[in-house]
Amino acid sequence: MESPSEPQHRAVSPWRGLLLTASILSCWIQPTSAQISVVSNPLYGEVNRNVTLDIQDYSGRAVSYTWFRKTITDPNEIAVYTVENREQDPGDIWKKVFPNGSLLIPDLTLSDSDDYIVVIVNSKCSIVAQGHLAVYERTSKPNLTANRTNIIENGTLAFTCVTEQAGMDILWFFDEKPLILNEKMKLSVNNQILTILSVKREDARFYQCEIRNPISSSRSDLIPLTVNCE
Incomplete structure (x- = not known):
């Protein structure tokens, strides 16, 4: 400058x-x-x-x-x-x-x-x-949103990790551990949206996203997911 x-x-x-x-x-x-x-x-x-x-x-x-x-x-x-x-x-x-x-x-x-x-x-x-x-720049806490947090089994769910900071890597967590994707899950190109197709009871628990760059990282609040039987 x-x-x-x-x-x-x-x-x-x-x-x-x-x-x-x-x-x-x-x-x-x-x-x-x-x-x-x-x-x-x-x-x-x-x-x-x-x-x-x-x-x-x-x-x-x-x-x-x-x-x-x-x-x-x-x-x-x-x-x-x-x-x-x-x-x-x-x-x-x-x-x-x-x-x-x-x-x-x-x-x-x-x-x-x-x-x-x-x-x-x-x-x-x-x-x-x-x-x-x-x-x-130092990361600030992202906001995690979901189209629903109480869902009937076999429904479709979408989480969105919202941040105004550009150029961030986005990671996902399930029960505070790195999320392991399966065949029902897909991520958008920039990893900002996590979609779960045909949600099952084992998908219930807590979800969280993290933004990261080479100097810092920040995680969102946990979002609980409830899955009900049909």
């Missing part, structure tokens, strides 16, 4: 882009023994928290670090850090580059999810490293 006072565009010399491209190309013909990459710390970003993008497996001395989002183009440049001067350009943005080249991104939003690229310039050439940042 950028500071509200941060300028939307800044002048970049066309020669800078040409020199950067030339130095990258010169390094491609000198492959390094280790695969340098960008890794996020923590592994997944969380909305409203900070994340640091670290450069992994680079031990050389750098002249500068230039960070980009998505592609190595001037409009997508985030910041340049010059090691000798310990200066960042621009210096008035919320994102900060540390002396070791790591990039701090504070106050994350879901829109910060993207590919991030760093160009490391040393005394010999430039090295490009890339990684992906995935940002998630």
Whole structure:
């Protein structure tokens, strides 16, 4: 997230882009023994928290670090850090580059999810490293609904796991244990709706759904199901 006072565009010399491209190309013909990459710390970003993008497996001395989002183009440049001067350009943005080249991104939003690229310039050439940042929000309790909770045997029943949070995995539980699907049960494409055909007495008890992403999970309240004989 950028500071509200941060300028939307800044002048970049066309020669800078040409020199950067030339130095990258010169390094491609000198492959390094280790695969340098960008890794996020923590592994997944969380909305409203900070994340640091670290450069992994680079031990050389750098002249500068230039960070980009998505592609190595001037409009997508985030910041340049010059090691000798310990200066960042621009210096008035919320994102900060540390002396070791790591990039701090504070106050994350879901829109910060993207590919991030760093160009490391040393005394010999430039090295490009890339990684992906995935940002998630904490799950909130889903709402489990049913078209009926008291049903005659052999009827059809549908449970719906309701959540306004996108991109969640949905799991189902029967008597607080993972639900094992049988031939009478089917799930919708996104697992949001559980349908039970020809309900039997052994299907009675408690149902529950859970939403989950890589950083958290939340379960609904239990819904009791009563099955009556015909």
